[in-house]
Amino acid sequence: MNTKNWLGALALCSVTLCHALEVKFEPVAPGVYAHIGDLGGRSADNEGLNANIGLVLTPQGAVLIDSGATFQSARRIHEAVRAVTAQPVRWVINTGGQDHRWLGNGYFAAQGAEVIAHANAAPDMRSRGGDQLAALRGTLGDKAAGTVPTLATRWIDANDSRIELGGVVFELRHRGGGHTPGDMMVWLPQTQVLFTGDIVYVQRLLGVLPVSHTRRWLEAFAVIEALAPARIVPGHGRVTDLPAAQAHTRDYLRALRAHMAQAVNRGDDISAAIRGFDGRPFEHLLNAAELMPGNASRTYLEIERE
Numbered sequence: 636m637n638t639k640n641w642l643g644a645l646a647l648c649s650v651t652l653c654h655a656l657e658v659k660f661e662p663v664a665p666g667v668y669a670h671i672g673d674l675g676g677r678s679a680d681n682e683g684l685n686a687n688i689g690l691v692l693t694p695q696g697a698v699l700i701d702s703g704a705t706f707q708s709a710r711r712i713h714e715a716v717r718a719v720t721a722q723p724v725r726w727v728i729n730t731g732g733q734d735h736r737w738l739g740n741g742y743f744a745a746q747g748a749e750v751i752a753h754a755n756a757a758p759d760m761r762s763r764g765g766d767q768l769a770a771l772r773g774t775l776g777d778k779a780a781g782t783v784p785t786l787a788t789r790w791i792d793a794n795d796s797r798i799e800l801g802g803v804v805f806e807l808r809h810r811g812g813g814h815t816p817g818d819m820m821v822w823l824p825q826t827q828v829l830f831t832g833d834i835v836y837v838q839r840l841l842g843v844l845p846v847s848h849t850r851r852w853l854e855a856f857a858v859i860e861a862l863a864p865a866r867i868v869p870g871h872g873r874v875t876d877l878p879a880a881q882a883h884t885r886d887y888l889r890a891l892r893a894h895m896a897q898a899v900n901r902g903d904d905i906s907a908a909i910r911g912f913d914g915r916p917f918e919h920l921l922n923a924a925e926l927m928p929g930n931a932s933r934t935y936l937e938i939e940r941e
C-alpha cells in the first residue's frame with residue numbers, strides 16, 4: 636500500500652472502521668433515507684454491515700431496502716429505523732444475494748415484514764447462504780448468533796416490475812445479474828431516487844465474484860443512465876450522482892472487459908492478461924490493491940466463456 640492509500644485507510648479507520656457498528660439513516664429525499672455503511676471489509680466491529688441500507692416511508696409502513704448481514708445487525712438497523720419513524724417495517728426488498736443484502740431477513744420476517752427479492756436471487760441465496768453464514772461466524776463470532784438464512788416470500792419474475800407498497804410506487808429493475816445473479820435496483824419515480832444495490836460502488840473498488848457477470852452488470856448500468864436519477868444511493872459508498880457512478884463503476888468494468896477481450900482474442904494466458912491490465916486510473920479507490928487481481932481473473936474467465 637502506498638503512503639497516500641495508507642493515510643486514506645488510517646483516516647477512514649478513525650472515522651468508521653475502528654469503532655463499533657453505528658447505524659444511522661440520513662435523509663436523501665422526502666420520506667427516503669440511507670444508511671451509508673463501512674467502506675472496508677467485513678469485521679467484528681462493523682458486524683459484517685459494510686454496505687448501504689435504504690429506508691422509504693409510506694403512509695402504511697416502512698420499506699427497508701436490504702436487511703443487513705446478521706440477525707443482530709438487523710436489530711441495530713431496526714433501532715435506527717425507530718429513530719426516524721414509529722411505523723413498523725412492513726416490507727423488505729433484497730437488492731441481491733450478497734450476505735449483507737439479505738441475512739438479516741430472518742429478523743424482519745419475525746417482526747412480520749414481507750420480504751421481496753428477484754426470482755434469480757433464489758438459487759444464489761440457496762447455494763451460498765450457508766457458506767456466507769459460516770464465513771461471517773468465522774469473522775464475527777458471537778455477533779453472528781441468531782442468524783438464519785431466510786428467503787423472500789415474494790419473488791419478482793420480470794426484468795421491469797412496478798409494485799405499490801403502502802401506496803408508494805417502487806419500480807424494480809433487473810438485467811440478469813451483475814455483482815450477483817439476483818441484483819435488482821429500486822427506482823422511486825416520485826422522488827427520482829435510485830437504490831442501485833451492488834450495481835454501483837463509489838469510493839471503493841467493486842468486487843467481481845465467481846457468481847458475478849460483468850456483461851449484464853454493464854447492461855444494468857445502462858438502465859441507470861436511461862433513468863438519469865436525481866440521486867443515486869449506491870450499494871457501497873456515499874450518496875452520489877451519475878458522473879461519479881460512471882467513473883468509479885462503469886469505467887472500471889468497461890476497461891477491464893475491453894482489456895480481457897483483447898487478451899483472450901490474442902491468446903494471452905490468464906496471468907499475462909492480469910499483469911497487463913492498467914489499473915492506475917482506479918488505484919485511488921479503497922480496497923483496489925486487494926481486489927484487482929481477483930476481479931481481473933474472473934473477468935478473463937467470463938470472457939473466455941462468451
Ligand SMILES: [Zn+2]
Pocket residue numbers: 686733735833870871
Ligand atoms: Zn455488497
